[in-house]
Amino acid sequence: MINSTVPWYEGAWLGFDTETTGVWVKRDRIATASLIWREGGDNRVHNWIINPGVPMPPQASAVNGLTDDYLAQNGEQPAGALEKIASELASAMSRGIPAVGFNVSFDFxxxxxxxxxxxxxxxxxxxxxxLAPIIDPLVLDRALDRYRRGKRRLAAVCAVYGLGEDRDFHHAEADVAATLDLLSAMVDRFEELRAMTLTELQQFQRDSHRIWAESFNEFMKQKHGNFHPAPVTWPVP
Incomplete structure (x- = not known):
């Protein structure tokens, strides 16, 4: 149950991100994860390195910099790390503290x-x-700046808000920190975000994602015909 004595944008946030062996959620594995508690300008960082037990594909390694040798030598076994990550997320969310992530539907x-x-x-x-409360700046950016041209990757969206310089993206901790900064910048820019309660924000994101997904799927159907449609429900199918 969402309950707060202060506006959601002035309270605590728990940033969440993972680096994985790929993008297929039922096949691939988590290799690193980061949680950052942010409240009152202070950050508390928790990072995990996990031995996924499967090879890191070269194309994924080229993006996240993680190798099989590094993960084997430094990673802990999945069960213990996953239990800690899930416990911390559930504890926060059960108290009305939002989990914040960029395209965080994938991570969940x-x-x-x-x-x-x-x-x-x-x-x-x-x-x-x-799964609530959750805040995804990607969903918000698509809704609040719908007709802006250009890519919607984290680095590109951060650059729109003047946050892209000297940032090392594609590492879980760095991406979480950038996402939290991005959400703060969006709150400053868009009065409609500050006007919503956290409960209203959840529904706004669900509705906004559905509108985007339906439009995206129709566009892809006309252009390609054979494609994997985006789920219209959020945060999970």
Whole structure:
């Protein structure tokens, strides 16, 4: 249940991001994860290196810089790390503290799949209901600046808000910090965000994602015909 004595944008946030062996949530594995508690300008960082137990594909390694040798030598076994990550997320969200991530639907989907694979309760099971509260600046950016041209990757969106200089993207901790900074910048820019309660913001994101996904799927259908459609439900299909 979302309950706060202060506006959501003045309270605590828990940033969340993962680096993985790929983008297929039921097949791929989490290799690193980062959680950053941010409240009152202070950050508390928790990082995990995980031995995924499967090879890191060269194309993924080229993006995230993680190698099989590094993960084997430095990574902990998945079950223990996943339990800590899920426990911290569920504890925060159950108290109305939003989990914040860029395209965080992916991170939650692969985390839930990993937890189930390791015989652990999912975050949704721990919450006893919907995955909420969650805030995704990607969903917000698509809705609030819908007709802006250009890419919507984290680095590109940060650059729009003047946050792109001297940042090392594609590392979980750096991406979480950038995402939290991005959300702060969006709150400053868009009065409509400050006018919403956290509950209203959840519905706004669900509606906004559905509108984007339906438009995207129609565009792709006309252009390519054979494609993997984006799910219209958010944050998980």
């Amino acid at each position: 989907q692969i985390l839930e799949a990993e937890l189930a694979r390791n015989g652990l309760p999912t975050v949704q099971e721990r919450l006893g209901g919907a």
